[in-house]
Amino acid sequence: MKADQIVGIQWGDEGKGKIVDLLAQKYDAVARYQGGHNAGHTIVVDGTTYALHLIPSGVLNPDAVNIIGNGVVVSPEALIKEMKQFDGLLGRLFVSESAHMILNFHILIDQAREKLRGKKAIGTTGRGIGPAYSEKIARGGFRLGELRDIDALTANVQEYFVQNKPILDALEIERPDEADIRAELTDYAEKLLPYLANTTQMAWKLLEDDKRLLLEGAQGTLLDIDHGTYPYVTSSSTISAGACTGLGVSPKDIGKITGIVKAYCTRVGNGPFPTEDFGEEGDRLRKQGNEFGTTTGRPRRCGWFDAVACRFASRINGCDDLSVMKLDVLDGFDEVKVCVAYEVDGQQIDHMPLDMEHAKPIYKSFPGWDKTEGVRKFEDLPETAKSYLLAIEEMTQTKIGMISTSPDRNDTILL
Numbered sequence: 072m073k074a075d076q077i078v079g080i081q082w083g084d085e086g087k088g089k090i091v092d093l094l095a096q097k098y099d100a101v102a103r104y105q106g107g108h109n110a111g112h113t114i115v116v117d118g119t120t121y122a123l124h125l126i127p128s129g130v131l132n133p134d135a136v137n138i139i140g141n142g143v144v145v146s147p148e149a150l151i152k153e154m155k156q157f158d159g160l161l162g163r164l165f166v167s168e169s170a171h172m173i174l175n176f177h178i179l180i181d182q183a184r185e186k187l188r189g190k191k192a193i194g195t196t197g198r199g200i201g202p203a204y205s206e207k208i209a210r211g212g213f214r215l216g217e218l219r220d221i222d223a224l225t226a227n228v229q230e231y232f233v234q235n236k237p238i239l240d241a242l243e244i245e246r247p248d249e250a251d252i253r254a255e256l257t258d259y260a261e262k263l264l265p266y267l268a269n270t271t272q273m274a275w276k277l278l279e280d281d282k283r284l285l286l287e288g289a290q291g292t293l294l295d296i297d298h299g300t301y302p303y304v305t306s307s308s309t310i311s312a313g314a315c316t317g318l319g320v321s322p323k324d325i326g327k328i329t330g331i332v333k334a335y336c337t338r339v340g341n342g343p344f345p346t347e348d349f350g351e352e353g354d355r356l357r358k359q360g361n362e363f364g365t366t367t368g369r370p371r372r373c374g375w376f377d378a379v380a381c382r383f384a385s386r387i388n389g390c391d392d393l394s395v396m397k398l399d400v401l402d403g404f405d406e407v408k409v410c411v412a413y414e415v416d417g418q419q420i421d422h423m424p425l426d427m428e429h430a431k432p433i434y435k436s437f438p439g440w441d442k443t444e445g446v447r448k449f450e451d452l453p454e455t456a457k458s459y460l461l462a463i464e465e466m467t468q469t470k471i472g473m474i475s476t477s478p479d480r481n482d483t484i485l486l
């Protein structure tokens with residue numbers, strides 16, 4: 072059996088939560104492989120609201136196994152808090168013993184660095200994601216499996232503070248007491264050790280046993296550390312290939328890859344966003360789309376569909392199809408715009424340049440429509456909405472497999 076995968080195609084917040092929630096019902100296992108509790112979505116089931124940041128969406132399917140792979144940076148504190156929402160997770164949630172931990176000082180470093188960046192701040196979620204990944208790459212990180220030996224881990228954390236004293240002093244981050252570190256780590260060990268596993272072996276076994284495994288991407292392609300709008304990106308590989316390093320499946324283990332895309336575009340945090348609309352229409356998208364961050368509550372920047380960026384994202388992920396989310400948010404606009412090329416230094420280009428900051432969008436306009444909200448069949452969509460979707464297929468060179476017309480699970484068109 073091959074694993075299926077869903078990935079974000081824009082700057083995150085594409086509406087992956089609804090799709091994963093829909094799909095999770097059909098899978099035996101759901102795995103996260105990158106990012107951390109910077110991600111987030113809320114799912115309402117039978118009137119109860121669940122906030123998910125780290126635990127895969129399969130947790131809402133009582134029969135599914137949930138895996139947090141080695142490529143995720145795990146804040147034990149955030150994970151323990153999130154786990155409290157659910158009963159009976161033992162045997163249903165497995166966390167990689169080699170996933171790196173986000174400890175309190177990573178969060179302090181993240182926030183201190185953002186302050187120092189001033190006007191050039193990335194606008195991170197302040198969750199310690201960047202520092203935890205930096206230390207992993209610099210070979211100075213701490214893995215969850217190390218919680219098995221609290222003496223050694225406490226000594227290593229102390230040693231980290233000694234080695235990094237000049238930097239931490241400059242950032243005004245104080246070394247915690249040894250007793251406090253030990254107490255904190257002991258608490259994490261008590262609560263998390265029963266969930267630790269070799270998740271790579273688990274993923275292989277699931278596939279060997281013909282179980283259906285869903286790989287759940289977080290954030291979006293344009294926030295990828297290598298291929299996104301660097302330096303205004305997150306610190307992980309958000310593209311489909313991230314599952315290979317972040318879970319240990321091989322490229323050959325991955326079957327269908329679905330790209331999740333909004334019918335327009337949003338971004339949280341700073342950095343280039345060529346199709347951002349600073350006027351009334353941008354405000355209207357924010358209002359109609361309720362575009363406020365689930366993790367930080369920040370208002371999202373809003374703008375038009377960028378077909379150049381999406382074609383790139385679809386290609387780099389190897390998308391088999393696209394799920395177009397929030398089509399109904401465009402209801403009532405007289406015209407909707409799509410960016411079909413950029414102008415950079417007076418030249419027209421049809422690919423993403425290294426420096427997106429100076430890329431000006433060249434738009435094609437499409438006539439708007441009255442209402443798509445709640446439509447469940449393609450043939451019931453207004454003709455102008457159909458034309459818009461068909462143009463997106465053509466411009467991104469990827470077929471559309473699913474269209475969402477409201478947050479409701481049932482308001483979904485399958486093609």
Ligand code: IMP
Nearest residue numbers: 083109110194195196200304305339340
């Ligand atoms: P970090 O991941 O907290 O380091 O933040 C880096 C950038 O990625 C910032 O612009 C964040 O707003 C953005 N970001 C991180 N996680 C998400 C997400 O789940 N959705 C949308 N943007 C995100």
